[in-house]
Amino acid sequence: MSGKHKKRPDPYPAGKARQGEIVLRRPWQRAVFVAGLAGGVIAALVAWVFGIW
Template sequence: MSDQGKTDPSEAPHDKRGLTRSALEARQGRIILRKRWQRVVFIAGLVGIPVVGVALTWLAAA
């Protein structure tokens, strides 16, 4: 049995140039949170990072 007709996607030839974007286009990042649960998780993550930091600092001092 021959596997010559089957190709692994990870072995596909790649274009070394890739996608070209100007510096202005590359800096135009936008966070798109369409659903309510996505917004809640995002905000919880932003709030949770400093809360965990304060908690760890408080626990280390105790």
């Protein structure tokens, strides 16, 4: 072993690590996004009502 350590990479900049925004430019994209969110909530409610979850 040479005793040399690998240099640790620089930490990722906070400006690049922040979450991006959701860009929904077309009405159908918004509709699909909202339907997906609503579908998840409805599926959870149905599972809860029928005792699956």
